[in-house]
Amino acid sequence: RTDGPSQADGGTQCGTQAGSGIPGGAAGGDSSESKGTPKRLHVSNIPFRFRDPDLRQMFGQFGKILDVEIIFNERGSKGFGFVTFESSADAEKARERLHGTVVEGRKIETKAGLWSFSSFSQCCMRKNTHLCLGGC
Secondary structure, three states: OOOOOOHHHOOOEOOEOOOOOOEOOOOOOHHHOOOOOOEEEEEEOOOOOOOHHHHHHHHHOOOOEEEEEEEEEOOEEEEEEEEEEOOHHHHHHHHHHHOOOEEOOEEOEEEEOOOOHHHHHHHHHHHOOOOOEOOO
């Protein structure tokens, strides 16, 4: 049993749209997404010494970047972050080219990232739970 509304009660999980179960996204796939739409990539296993400018430099060769966010805690980088491209075509090109590359001995992984860790974290803090049920 959890506190707050359940999925069956019409609640949504933190970071998901109602009924989709997909973080930050709609129930459908990417087929309707325009190539000119901004696209956020989740980048994991980045070197712990990396800062936003390092990630921006690494991904900037593939197109215009709107935002870069590396996630930190009190001890430093958590080794992952997000890069938002102006164009989904540029984001896909970067994902294809950089996924699996080795940077400073670490194999970089890239995938679609529809919402940021900070928005998920803030939602959980508001709800005072790690389950994040009940919508945000």
